[in-house]
């Protein structure tokens with residue numbers, strides 16, 4: 032008989048509705064028992080929508096009252112509680128549950144390592160919302176790299192960009208995009224963390240290596256935006272950034288992120304070039320298709336489309352389903368399989384998130400100090 036895991040989701044907002052909750056509902060390994068949101072009406076609405084028996088508004092009550100195997104953090108940090116994910120993730124691990132957490136787990140990479148160490152000490156598994164490594168096209172690209180399709184990797188170019196925040200007139204619905212009052216003179220890390228994390232993750236994963244140093248730049252292209260209440264506000268955030276990274280064992284990457292580069296969601300592109308071939312994975316929703324993979328070889332240099340095998344698609348997949356639920360169903364099911372299987376397998380966990388966050392922290396330091404920054408950070 033297959034074991035099922037008792038799961039709860041913290042946060043009942045937009046991303047929970049589009050990605051996390053459909054993923055939990057779809058995995059045959061899950062019994063989704065509770066939802067928690069500070070907004071009780073919203074939590075009750077989602078409970079009805081996804082047939083969830085228990086509703087909470089306080090995550091500490093949820094953790095103390097229920098016996099849970101896995102708890103998911105899908106809340107949103109704000110300028111008033113910027114470490115929201117961090118606090119919740121530590122509480123979940125302390126309560127003895129496996130933890131899935133939206134990115135960033137912590138803004139400071141050192142705290143993400145501490146969370147990883149706590150999980151390890153308690154024999155718990157973790158996973159981070161590094162959504163795009165779970166796209167079927169990306170999973171297939173990784174398998175091809177493992178099989179030697181690119182040979183020795185030389186160069187990785189990664190992008191995560193779309194035009195989500197290009198309009199200065201569109202009300203800002205995400206409070207973390209507005210710098211704290213009094214800090215408007217200094218550019219704040221935004222797209223680098225909000226969009227950068229998944230493509231940085233993929234740049235490390237595909238090369239199976241870490242970086243030895245980085246240099247980058249961040250720019251603010253849309254200096255004023257419209258706040259939710261309608262007033263014009265200074266938004267000195269990085270809405271475009273790029274960095275060069277050098278891998279420890281040779282090769283380099285360039286990673287570019289932007290909220291204001293015209294194009295559709297999710298806007299993630301991963302291109303890898305090596306001694307035996309090249310692969311281009313494109314996750315951009317266009318004309319009904321959200322993922323493509325192309326490959327080329329030194330003696331056949333024109334890129335040709337590659338068919339993604341059915342084994343990379345999640346349970347219950349239907350042609351044309353939206354990318355958030357398609358990619359997240361793979362992520363959630365993969366995590367549940369890792370927990371049920373036991374053993375060491377735990378990809379995209381808090382340790383990987385700490386490596387990603389260390390690069391984000393290093394690129395910020397590179398921009399502030401106008402120089403290359405060595406990794407690991409001292």
Ligand SMILES: NC(=O)c1ccc[n+]([C@@H]2O[C@H](COP(=O)([O-])OP(=O)(O)OC[C@H]3O[C@@H](n4cnc5c(N)ncnc54)[C@H](O)[C@@H]3O)[C@@H](O)[C@H]2O)c1
Nearest residue numbers: 042043044045046047067068069070105106107133160162
């Ligand atoms: N991985 C991805 O590709 C991806 C995509 C979109 C969003 N996200 C992330 O998902 C998270 C949620 O985003 P969203 O768009 O759903 O935000 P949202 O604002 O729509 O919803 C967040 C919800 O969390 C609730 N909340 C906040 N703190 C809470 C707490 N301590 N306890 C209980 N509830 C709490 C809020 O009341 C709100 O309803 C964010 O961290 C965002 O960055 C990730």
